[in-house]
Amino acid sequence: MQYIVCEKPMKFELKEKEIPSPAKDEALLAIKRIGICGTDLHAFKGEQPFFSYPRILGHELAAEVLSVNDETSNLVKGDRVVVQPYINCGKCDACLAGKPNCCQNIRVFGVHTDGGMQEVISFPSRLLLKANDLSLDEIAVVEPLAIGAHAIRRAGMKAGETVVVMGCGPIGIGIIQLCKYLGATVIAVDINERRLEVVQKHFGADHVVDAMKEPKEQILSITDGHLAQSVFDATGSKKAIESGTDYMKHGGNYVLVGLFKGDLTFTHPAIHAKETTLMCSRNATLEDFEFVMKVLREGKFNLSAYVTSQVAFKKILTDFKDWASVTSGEIKVMTVLD
Numbered sequence: 001m002q003y004i005v006c007e008k009p010m011k012f013e014l015k016e017k018e019i020p021s022p023a024k025d026e027a028l029l030a031i032k033r034i035g036i037c038g039t040d041l042h043a044f045k046g047e048q049p050f051f052s053y054p055r056i057l058g059h060e061l062a063a064e065v066l067s068v069n070d071e072t073s074n075l076v077k078g079d080r081v082v083v084q085p086y087i088n089c090g091k092c093d094a095c096l097a098g099k100p101n102c103c104q105n106i107r108v109f110g111v112h113t114d115g116g117m118q119e120v121i122s123f124p125s126r127l128l129l130k131a132n133d134l135s136l137d138e139i140a141v142v143e144p145l146a147i148g149a150h151a152i153r154r155a156g157m158k159a160g161e162t163v164v165v166m167g168c169g170p171i172g173i174g175i176i177q178l179c180k181y182l183g184a185t186v187i188a189v190d191i192n193e194r195r196l197e198v199v200q201k202h203f204g205a206d207h208v209v210d211a212m213k214e215p216k217e218q219i220l221s222i223t224d225g226h227l228a229q230s231v232f233d234a235t236g237s238k239k240a241i242e243s244g245t246d247y248m249k250h251g252g253n254y255v256l257v258g259l260f261k262g263d264l265t266f267t268h269p270a271i272h273a274k275e276t277t278l279m280c281s282r283n284a285t286l287e288d289f290e291f292v293m294k295v296l297r298e299g300k301f302n303l304s305a306y307v308t309s310q311v312a313f314k315k316i317l318t319d320f321k322d323w324a325s326v327t328s329g330e331i332k333v334m335t336v337l338d
């Protein structure tokens with residue numbers, strides 16, 4: 001079988017190895033789709049500070065079951081499955097509290113361990129979700145959308161509320177469309193006009209705000225001075241994150257989904273006056289995966305606008321640099337294995 005490994009920053013290699021045999025409680029999977037994510041692009045460019053190489057990337061996967069080495073599993077050969085790539089320990093306080101998404105010993109498949117850019121993998125069957133009624137592309141986007149679903153659930157968002165979503169990349173788009181599904185009014189903020197057009201045209205954003213053009217004044221005007229009940233950051237940019245509470249009403253929630261790898265500064269009286277609930281949102285749980293699968297089954301996610309390119313597996317070797325460029329215009333590049 002073939003696999004593609006990131007040997008060091010800016011260098012992929014195609015290699016061969018034996019097909020693995022599934023360990024106990026694991027299933028052998030044929031990988032059918034690999035969605036390319038910002039994490040993969042940063043790892044390739046060498047921008048993930050604690051990343052170690054060589055590493056097989058890929059965690060947004062659609063797979064087909066080849067065999068199962070787990071008597072308790074309901075999976076059978078030929079099933080299509082969603083892969084929850086967050087391998088948790090099941091023993092730490094977070095796991096015991098029902099928060100495996102922030103397990104203290106978490107190993108994210110394709111980030112902390114070798115991932116899915118392989119023809120065949122062996123994977124814990126307890127983290128696979130049967131999805132024979134979804135297309136392979138739908139299956140592969142469940143994970144990035146579940147990240148947004150988790151953030152929305154963290155915010156306790158209710159129908160009729162107004163939210164601000166900062167950042168209109170693949171994660172922000174998921175938050176926008178799932179907030180719309182749940183009945184919110186969505187104001188999308190970005191510095192990229194093309195992305196703002198895309199979220200308004202294809203993903204249901206009610207209002208778009210150019211972050212370079214006095215965004216607070218625009219949001220005050222859109223909301224008749226009320227501002228947003230919840231603000232989501234999906235930029236990971238220090239400047240954006242530090243401005244987010246300006247768009248939030250008194251008593252609101254501020255949810256950090258994007259990650260900025262450094263210190264953040266907030267003016268305490270400003271966030272105190274609003275009794276800001278500041279929270280981080282990490283990964284996603286089973287509940288979020290199942291919610292996204294329900295939305296996809298109902299056809300309520302604009303998949304065709306989200307998956308902007310479908311490419312053959314080996315294109316990773318030659319074209320990855322282009323996907324990694326900011327000007328690429330891609331939302332989600334989907335790698336296809338036959």
Ligand SMILES: [Zn+2]
Pocket residue numbers: 037038039059060144
């Ligand atoms: Zn991802």
Ligand SMILES: [Zn+2]
Pocket residue numbers: 088089090091092093094095096100103104105106
């Ligand atoms: Zn744990």
